[in-house]
Amino acid sequence: MKWNNKKTLSAVLILLLCAVALVVVAGCGGSTTTTSQASTGSTGAAQPTGEPVVIGAIVSATGPTAALGEQERNVLQMMEQLINGKGGVLGRPLKIVIEDDKSDPKEAVTAANRLIDQEKVVAMIASTGSPSTLAVKEITATKGMPQMAMAAANDVTDKAPADWIWRTPPKDALAVSKALDYVTNNLKVKKIAVLHDENAFGSSGSAEIEKDAPGLGLEIVANESYKTNDTDLTAQLTKIKGASPEALIVWGTNPGPALAAKNMKQLGMTIPYIGSHGIANATFIKLAEDAAEGVVLPASKLLVPSSITNADQKKVTDDFIHEYEVQFGGAPNPFAGYAFEAVSLLVNAINTAGSTDAKAIQSALNSTQNFWMPDGAYNYSATNHDGLVAEDMIMVRIQGGTWVLAQ
């Protein structure tokens, strides 16, 4: 059959194309690994010997949260070499086995089971996004294995079982309390309005604001919502404008908050715009352009490294940024920082515990005090697995297309 031949031919062509693409991708991945290996290994410390200490890591290197996960994977690879260059863990080499969950909780579960059953990992670093992190948490809690989380949803540490999970990023509730603190103490206003995304991030942020506001003497005069891909928000903003608030808090991730900023400008609304940490990225500035100017938002100190005043924190941050720039050629984003902190805290706990026994690592993590990292001093305890406090975040203002300290 003639058409059948044609079809087979095109199928073969497509397969060939896929194969070529795969080779190219694999080639790139391979070459990064080799160059990074070549650039280290001469720090002069005692060579680690014996059986490696194996830590499992799950990041979202592909899929929707890949922009965050890629930097985390970079850092994990970098840290393995750095730590082994400095004598390893317990005198033994450190081995970090990295799995990609493709931003999918189901994949994260498969990866976690594989790491535990086949790689025999002693602890887990997982994962980039909150859904994957929460999925892996169920497994580590059942097995009694320490897990370092790099995701910010409140439920990661607020919801039981939380005995085996510790986190490095400031949780969403901290960002809310930081933003409300700015409204109360810096803007000194009483009447606020809330505009939030209807997704999990936006609505949990809005609920947190509703919960905290009365205690601070703040009155919420309007609370409106939108869908992530809504095409125009002037209706919501007209309603908010009608309630005459003195400041507007917008809780969501791009592109909604950028649209809100543009629409506010159109409506001639000049009240202060306070964003969430979800827009602490260049995308917001690029989308909202002029309308982004003057927007204030909570963020990690890594966004404005010059805001760090503590000497210990400054040193560890400068060293981290330097190492990252040497290896990867650009500045690390806050997510790279979370991965750096996860490895550092975990390795410190294993060294303190003096063994790779899960219970020993658990009690070492729980007794971590004043451990300075780029995001602040981590203080874990049996009941507090968050480490950071609201004061570890900063409020930044967008000015001239970049971030400056607002407080």
Place this chain on the structure above:
Amino acid sequence: MNFEQFLQYIFSGITNGSIYALTALGFTLVFNATQIINFSQGQMVMLGGMTAIAFHGAGVPLWACFLGAVIVVVVISMGLEHVAVRPLLSKGVLAQIIATVGASFVFETAAMIIWGRQALALPAFSGERPIGVAGATVVPQTLWVVGLTVVIVVALQIFYRRSLFGKAVRACAVNPSAARLQGISYRKVVLFSFALSGAISAAAGVMITPISFMSYSSGALLGLKGFAAATLGGLGNPVGAVAGGFVLGIVEALGVGVVSAGYKDAIAFVILLLVLFIRPVGLLGARVVTRQ
């Protein structure tokens, strides 16, 4: 709600409504010739916007971005007809509709791979300085979108009612076999309808990006709202599609004003259901397009 606010809700409704109307027109054109609901219509709009952004990023002037995006999406739309719709002609309309659902996933995933996850922007055609009317404001880009909608509807009316080929398209909608017996090439009419619907969708995408940004995932919501607008106005009638779009947009905006933004979609869809209960063919739907 004072008058100033009321007017602003109307303007907000017109802004969203014109976006829905332009998307709805694409549904109408394909439905008119084939009885297919093209569920990748929203993604066509998205591809139009994203292609224009890509051209603009390469330093192409805005008007050329517009043209380029229209050409690219017309080719994609004709490709869709050729690859996914025509081979299923004998399998019936349902199979063809499902093929367009599949195509919508293909377009969305391809856009994510090519342009990434982030939303992207395009500059407004004639500045962003809002125009004030009795205390309410509207951005110039909205006038562009409304203007384009009107021009397209008038042109379509003339085409369908005055030109021979336009009449042939309508004949195919009424009865394909009878049309074929009159010497009308059904295949040509279908291909043409997909091309025209692609062109309008692309134009819509380029026009609305300066207002609302565009990301790989924008198409789904646009498609849903466009389909609702087309149904509300009466599937198959371009004037109805546009009327449906504006009614939907204004009802949503007033829904925000009177109740809350959380309920605006619910309010809009309740109105849609009510209209369909009372007038199953939609506001301006004509019985002539309903094939037996």
